[in-house]
Amino acid sequence: MKYPIVEVFTSIQGEGLYTGAPANFIRLAGCNLSCDFCDTDKEAREDLSPKEIIEQLDPNVRLVVITGGEPTIHDLTELLKALGNGYRRHLETNGTNPLPGDIDFASVSPKPDADLTPYSRYSEAKWLIPEWSYEEIMWDIAEHHFLQPVNNKLTLDMDNVDWCVDLLKKHPRSDLRLSIQLHKVIGVR
Numbered sequence: 172m173k174y175p176i177v178e179v180f181t182s183i184q185g186e187g188l189y190t191g192a193p194a195n196f197i198r199l200a201g202c203n204l205s206c207d208f209c210d211t212d213k214e215a216r217e218d219l220s221p222k223e224i225i226e227q228l229d230p231n232v233r234l235v236v237i238t239g240g241e242p243t244i245h246d247l248t249e250l251l252k253a254l255g256n257g258y259r260r261h262l263e264t265n266g267t268n269p270l271p272g273d274i275d276f277a278s279v280s281p282k283p284d285a286d287l288t289p290y291s292r293y294s295e296a297k298w299l300i301p302e303w304s305y306e307e308i309m310w311d312i313a314e315h316h317f318l319q320p321v322n323n324k325l326t327l328d329m330d331n332v333d334w335c336v337d338l339l340k341k342h343p344r345s346d347l348r349l350s351i352q353l354h355k356v357i358g359v360r
Contacts, residue, residue, distance in 0.1 A: 172249045175200035175215035177240070178360075179227040184236060185354030187278055187295050188315050189261070194234040196360070197224055197250075202240040204265055204285055208302070208321045213240040221253035228258075236261045243268035266291060266312075279313065287312065297350055300335050305342055317350035327351060 177198040184194045200215035219227075228235065235258045237247065243264050251273040254260050259275050266279040266287040279293040283302050287309075296313035299321050308316060318338055320331030335349050354360060 172246070173218040173220050174224065174245060174250060176217050176219050176224065177212055177215060179219075179224055180360055181229040181232055182360045183354065184234070184261075185352050185359075186319065186350045187297055187317055189234070189276075190350065190353050192234055193232045194236050194261075195228040195232050195258075197235060197237045199237065199239045199242045199245055201244055202265075203244050203267060204241065204282055206282055208299070211238075211240065221250045224250065225253055233257060234259045234261065236263060238263040241265050241267070243271065247271045248273075266293070280319070281309070281312075283307075300331055300338070305338050308347075310346075314346070316344075316347045318347065319350045319352065322352060327356060 177200050179197050181195050184190055184192045200213055202213050235254055241264065242262060248271065251260055251271060255273060260273065261276040261278065262274045263278045265285060266281050267285050269288050270277055270291055277293045278295045278297065280297045280299060281287055291312065293313040295315040295317065297317045297319040298308055300318050302321060318335040320328055320335050322328050332351060339347065339349060
């Protein structure tokens with residue numbers, strides 16, 4: 172089986188619980204949503220087998236983030252199986268499709284106009300601000316929650332960052348934090 176690949180690269184995780192951790196990224200093409208604020212290229216550049224994908228990973232970095240677009244529109248069985256040989260498999264999803272088996276960590280970024288797959292439980296949820304209000308946060312879907320300001324492709328929108336900081340001051344919770352897309356702040360992919 173071959174997967175439509177936008178890019179495979181090594182950098183740091185810039186969002187959520189693993190912010191700052193070295194990670195390999197596998198960005199798959201395609202998405203089942205068309206969000207007007209999306210900052211991600213979703214066009215495939217090449218089709219690769221799991222073996223060809225793994226050959227592009229830094230073998231010293233054991234964290235692999237499978238992202239997109241929306242990775243769950245693809246049958247990830249073969250890729251996840253191939254990565255099961257010593258890699259920690261993280262999946263970033265919009266939550267509209269069932270989670271595949273054999274993942275170690277699931278990060279959801281729900282979109283307001285999309286229905287989440289019922290009965291899914293995620294490791295973390297990233298709530299895009301201002302797309303969501305504090306009152307709309309679904310606390311029962313994840314263990315960790317992050318307010319994440321919507322930004323353009325290259326820079327932070329400081330109005331949205333300020334909005335998140337104000338929400339955190341008004342609603343302090345130990346399971347709610349700010350995630351500002353560190354990779355954009357320091358200028359790495």
